[in-house]
Amino acid sequence: MLNVKCSSCGINIETQKNWVEFDCPSCKKTKIIRCERCRKIVNSYECESCKFIGP
Ligand SMILES: [Zn+2]
Ligand SMILES: [Zn+2]
DSSP states (O other), rough: OOBBBOOTOOOOOOOSOEEEEEEEOOTTSSEEEEEEHHHHOOOOEEOOOTOOOOO
């Protein structure tokens, strides 16, 4: 994977270990990517397609 960034903080997840990828819970079209840190601190993310803000 190239230039894949955390949807919350924008960090390049190529340098991260325990990141997750899942479909947007709202539109199910866009992949949301979260790094370990953002999962731990429950950082919010915004879907690029539908502007859904999660978790
Ligand atoms: Zn992050
Ligand atoms: Zn969405």
